[in-house]
Amino acid sequence: MPTLDFDERAARHIQRVYATADVVAQRERVLELLDPRPDDRVLDVGSGPGYLLAEIADRVGPGGAVHGLDPAPAMQAIAATLIADRAVVRLDEGDACALPYDDASFDAAVSTQVYEYVPDVPAALAELRRVVRPGGRVVVLDTDWESVVWHAADPDRHRRVMAVWDGHLVHPYLPRTLPGMLRRAGFRVTGRHLVPIFNPSYDPDTYSALTIDTVAAYVTGRDGLTAADVEAWADDLRSRGEDYLFTLNRYCFVAC
Numbered sequence: 001m002p003t004l005d006f007d008e009r010a011a012r013h014i015q016r017v018y019a020t021a022d023v024v025a026q027r028e029r030v031l032e033l034l035d036p037r038p039d040d041r042v043l044d045v046g047s048g049p050g051y052l053l054a055e056i057a058d059r060v061g062p063g064g065a066v067h068g069l070d071p072a073p074a075m076q077a078i079a080a081t082l083i084a085d086r087a088v089v090r091l092d093e094g095d096a097c098a099l100p101y102d103d104a105s106f107d108a109a110v111s112t113q114v115y116e117y118v119p120d121v122p123a124a125l126a127e128l129r130r131v132v133r134p135g136g137r138v139v140v141l142d143t144d145w146e147s148v149v150w151h152a153a154d155p156d157r158h159r160r161v162m163a164v165w166d167g168h169l170v171h172p173y174l175p176r177t178l179p180g181m182l183r184r185a186g187f188r189v190t191g192r193h194l195v196p197i198f199n200p201s202y203d204p205d206t207y208s209a210l211t212i213d214t215v216a217a218y219v220t221g222r223d224g225l226t227a228a229d230v231e232a233w234a235d236d237l238r239s240r241g242e243d244y245l246f247t248l249n250r251y252c253f254v255a256c
């Protein structure tokens, strides 16, 4: 099954989803764990729309350097606008498995919701180990899509939708194996943190409400799910009001 395509439409939607209070809070937690210091050189692998790049730039100041690496031109275009007035940020096109940097180039690195899309995670972590100086801090956050609780009227239809949605990325349950992979890549894991998203009622400006659109666009026409099936699934969730409930767990690992 083809994974999510980070084209212009997807990039614009991600930009909107990542501006919700849910994802703003997630970034605050990631930034707190990364703890970039003035003059640090920091890499963001799979920097996407660039929100985190801007926040890291403000922490490292004019003496630091921030590199945002991403293979998707549509994502880089959005990030370019966001970081336009932050001279310390550089955007580089490239892949997590072949980082275009010298050994030990960075004091710290971060990667949020990226390795779950990368087929060869051990190769990507070996690259991360190579470009971060010994003792430098690394923060990696990914989602376990089996952690989702979403109150739907038709459990069978909901299970079918979510099973197809699992195909939108290569590793839907990556956090379970990430600490071991980090260790085998030569890192010492120093922190494990739960970063949940909790939407206890329906609000169109939340992570989960906007994710209904993302899921619907991806699953329609796949594995026998018709437009009518998916529309009924989405309409049910959107009409739940106070009977709505969504939770999802993200896991954040700190290593050096």
Ligand SMILES: C[S@@+](CC[C@H](N)C(=O)[O-])C[C@H]1O[C@@H](n2cnc3c(N)ncnc32)[C@H](O)[C@@H]1O
Pocket (backbone or CB within 6 Å): 006, 014, 018, 045, 046, 047, 048, 049, 050, 051, 052, 069, 070, 071, 072, 075, 094, 095, 096, 097, 111, 112, 113, 114, 117, 118
């Ligand atoms: C879900 S977005 C997350 C963006 C950003 N890290 C954030 O949390 O705001 C996933 C990003 O990973 C990027 N990506 C996908 N495969 C990649 C790879 N092999 N190497 C580097 N980045 C990749 C995509 O282009 C996209 O920008």
